[in-house]
Amino acid sequence: MSEMKVTELFGSMVFNEDVMKQRLSGQCYKEWKKCVTDGTPLELSTAHEIANAMKDWALEKGATHYTHWFQPMTGVTAEKHDSFITPDGDTGRVLMQFSGKELVRGEPDASSFPSGGLRATFEARGYTAWDPKAFAFIKDGSLCIPTIFCSYSGQALDKKTPLLRSMDEISRQAVRIMKLFGNGGSNVKRVISQVGPEQEYFLIDKSVCERREDLLLTGRTLFGAKSPKSQELEDHYFGTIKPRVAEYMKDLEHELWKLGILAKTKHNEVAPAQHELAPIYTDANTACDHNQLTMEIMKNVAAKHGMVCLLHEKPFAGVNGSGKHDNWSLSTDTGLNLFKPGSTPSQNARFLLFLAAFLKGVDEYQELLRCTVAVPGNDHRLGAQEAPPAIISVFLGDELTAVVDSIVNGTEYVEQGKRFLSIGVDSLPSIPQDNTDRNRTSPLAFTGNKFEFRMLGSSQSITGPNIALNTIMAEELEQFADILEKAEDFSAALHDLIRNTFREHKRIIFNGNGYEQAWVEEAERRGLSNLTCTSDALKVYLQPKHIELFRKHGVFTEEELTARNEIHLENYCQVVGIEARTMVDMVRRDIFPAVSGYSAQVAGTIAGKRAVIADLDCSAEEKLLRRLSSLSAEMMKQCEALEAALAAPYGDNAYEAAHYCRYTIFEIMGSLRSAVDELETITAGDWWPYPSYAELLFSVK
Numbered sequence: 001m002s003e004m005k006v007t008e009l010f011g012s013m014v015f016n017e018d019v020m021k022q023r024l025s026g027q028c029y030k031e032w033k034k035c036v037t038d039g040t041p042l043e044l045s046t047a048h049e050i051a052n053a054m055k056d057w058a059l060e061k062g063a064t065h066y067t068h069w070f071q072p073m074t075g076v077t078a079e080k081h082d083s084f085i086t087p088d089g090d091t092g093r094v095l096m097q098f099s100g101k102e103l104v105r106g107e108p109d110a111s112s113f114p115s116g117g118l119r120a121t122f123e124a125r126g127y128t129a130w131d132p133k134a135f136a137f138i139k140d141g142s143l144c145i146p147t148i149f150c151s152y153s154g155q156a157l158d159k160k161t162p163l164l165r166s167m168d169e170i171s172r173q174a175v176r177i178m179k180l181f182g183n184g185g186s187n188v189k190r191v192i193s194q195v196g197p198e199q200e201y202f203l204i205d206k207s208v209c210e211r212r213e214d215l216l217l218t219g220r221t222l223f224g225a226k227s228p229k230s231q232e233l234e235d236h237y238f239g240t241i242k243p244r245v246a247e248y249m250k251d252l253e254h255e256l257w258k259l260g261i262l263a264k265t266k267h268n269e270v271a272p273a274q275h276e277l278a279p280i281y282t283d284a285n286t287a288c289d290h291n292q293l294t295m296e297i298m299k300n301v302a303a304k305h306g307m308v309c310l311l312h313e314k315p316f317a318g319v320n321g322s323g324k325h326d327n328w329s330l331s332t333d334t335g336l337n338l339f340k341p342g343s344t345p346s347q348n349a350r351f352l353l354f355l356a357a358f359l360k361g362v363d364e365y366q367e368l369l370r371c372t373v374a375v376p377g378n379d380h381r382l383g384a385q386e387a388p389p390a391i392i393s394v395f396l397g398d399e400l401t402a403v404v405d406s407i408v409n410g411t412e413y414v415e416q417g418k419r420f421l422s423i424g425v426d427s428l429p430s431i432p433q434d435n436t437d438r439n440r441t442s443p444l445a446f447t448g449n450k451f452e453f454r455m456l457g458s459s460q461s462i463t464g465p466n467i468a469l470n471t472i473m474a475e476e477l478e479q480f481a482d483i484l485e486k487a488e489d490f491s492a493a494l495h496d497l498i499r500n501t502f503r504e505h506k507r508i509i510f511n512g513n514g515y516e517q518a519w520v521e522e523a524e525r526r527g528l529s530n531l532t533c534t535s536d537a538l539k540v541y542l543q544p545k546h547i548e549l550f551r552k553h554g555v556f557t558e559e560e561l562t563a564r565n566e567i568h569l570e571n572y573c574q575v576v577g578i579e580a581r582t583m584v585d586m587v588r589r590d591i592f593p594a595v596s597g598y599s600a601q602v603a604g605t606i607a608g609k610r611a612v613i614a615d616l617d618c619s620a621e622e623k624l625l626r627r628l629s630s631l632s633a634e635m636m637k638q639c640e641a642l643e644a645a646l647a648a649p650y651g652d653n654a655y656e657a658a659h660y661c662r663y664t665i666f667e668i669m670g671s672l673r674s675a676v677d678e679l680e681t682i683t684a685g686d687w688w689p690y691p692s693y694a695e696l697l698f699s700v701k
């Protein structure tokens, strides 16, 4: 495809600012723009004009329906399609219509979405409201209108509402800081959090995948002996992309580009069959919408290519799982990146202040950040030597750490001709941004002009982590602004604030190898939290400190936060329950019969051989038969234990239930799996009911 064609294709299915400029009256366009930049409400007449223009545009593109597109607490997107048709009087014909009212507000019968008890049944009908900041787009013949989803009393029932609230709040507080620095800072009206999520995924041949009940029902393999070859040779990472995968990636990019998604980089990842896609970063709101769309389209395009795209965090034991790197920064509406070390002393002072706020925030709210990546699939990755540990720390790299040290200690900074660093007076030494300084084991790495939050699971919505980053940062900047606005000597106050903050929160900085056991011990000495699983993390989700943080910044009410915790706990239990029941089903209906049949065959072989020659050496078969029988007995013992555990009471509340799922059910699942996986290695391939890891991981040629 020529360059020209890509530029035409890009955004062709998006009702973006360009299209609005062309299709709306000058007045209407101006009002929309004002609504987006200043938050002024839209008149219904304006909404009506926009709706009409949207509809005409959508009809020209072949759309017949529209839908409010929203992000309920399930973590995936929801849509309910209505056609544009309206009867044309008594003529028996139809008109295509779409009103401002339909654009602005919808009432999906959405009582089946999880609400964590927020919606009493008498007001079960939440409503959706248009988010004029996010562009409408056409997908599968429907005009999709990005909306928020709330209860009638205004409580957020979705993931977008709190994200927008957190973006407003970080903007408000960061603008206060910008004003203090003068020097162009006073022109800043808004500060926008910017996000670029790198998305990992697996591609498996559909016909192979369909033969695995576990992959179909749970997205991961619940059984599976290690393949003789997996990722040992490290020959897949950044390797040549296979033709079938290359075709898929090309198609995927085209679909994403049509929707204005800035798909930029594609490459093979560490595990066989694992790949990654990274977009160019954009504002957090758009990035979250786009990541949801990307995940959906990845799956759809895979189906067209006879493949299945697995977004689960750990589809295969023993090979690397998939995560998502959430690259996050703050930029002003005047185009400044606030995490970019500057070239003048004043810019550097500002940079150090934002850095100090970040370190303080991450240290104080490390458990909250941990909670935002607490999704069931992530339990298999975090701390498993393939993803960061469950301990939150920040990687700054040697240069920046030396700067922090020198500020803390008041000692000379050794690089660049031995000198003291005086904040606001000196320039920072240059901080390299190259790839050599990357530390892949860090959960939160400074990468030159942004932070990379690397703990996210590949399947999760990126809203939660970004809501937390925005709100934490807003809180720290607010505290800083309160101090600095009152200071008589700004420079002195700034210097003290930065130095004291670095001094108090230095423990959160860690540049070493996060995969080593030594770090776990060191982190414990430093008093850092280490919540190793979802059920443990969710226990600390509702700490008073967290409730207060979100309440104060208007991001979540206590009720909303409690509801979310409830939903996460419930989801965890459901996921574990589904996996456990799937295991039982696979064992009882496929694996046990197969092993039993194969054992009978082996027994028959022994008997047959002996019938011919009575003292024939059958020791190999006998040994095999004994092993098959004892493992089979062990398997059925664990299977029954699992059934019993599933049937027993889970506890009196959601916390106890999650704890029970993790420490009782999940443990038995592990024992059951060991027995089955060993059986797989000694059962004849023809008898084993499922494709092996080798078949799965090397299924796409």
Ligand code: ADP
Pocket (backbone or CB within 6 Å): 194, 195, 196, 197, 198, 278, 279, 280, 281, 327, 328, 329, 330, 337, 435, 449, 450
């Ligand atoms: P890597 O070397 O890890 O691949 P890149 O610089 O290529 O890093 O960026 C990875 C992701 O980070 C991309 O999605 C990119 O758009 C995003 N990114 C780059 N700069 C920023 C920034 N200032 N804020 C947020 N995300 C960014």
Ligand code: MG
Pocket (backbone or CB within 6 Å): 198, 325, 452
């Ligand atoms: Mg990265």
